[in-house]
Amino acid sequence: MFLTSREQKLIHTFLKRGTLTISEMMEITGTSRRTLYRDLNNLQKSLPEEISLQTSEEGYFIKGDIKQLSQAHELVEYTMTERLYGEILLLIENKASILSLTDYFSIS
Known part of the structure; x- marks a missing residue:
């Protein structure tokens, strides 16, 4: 929950x-x-x-x-800017894929 x-x-x-x-x-x-x-x-x-x-x-x-x-x-609510920075960092460090990011940040 x-x-x-x-x-x-x-x-x-x-x-x-x-x-x-x-x-x-x-x-x-x-x-x-x-x-x-x-x-x-x-x-x-x-x-x-x-x-x-x-x-x-x-x-x-x-x-x-x-x-x-x-x-x-x-449920942590991120601003658009926070999500973008988080996504960029995870992608740069090869710690995430586009699919895993959509799940983590609850976005489509």
Whole structure:
């Protein structure tokens, strides 16, 4: 399971605190309410089937076998310039092929 850095922050905080309000999540991620709802929707899609994001009167919480979440990896988002420099270095040093670069940087 791959998560963005904001999703990773939310998961870690859910694991520590249990329940989070929208305001707390906005502060943790540094996003607007609209962006947060989009992130929560994407997070729900990223979670394994046995785990779900639930709401209660106190806020949002994660329900299910949360031990699986310790295996989550952060999806690193590169800028176009960072990707190009990385690709050039890997190609120059013969440490990558065009095919391996497309997989590594998640590009087509």
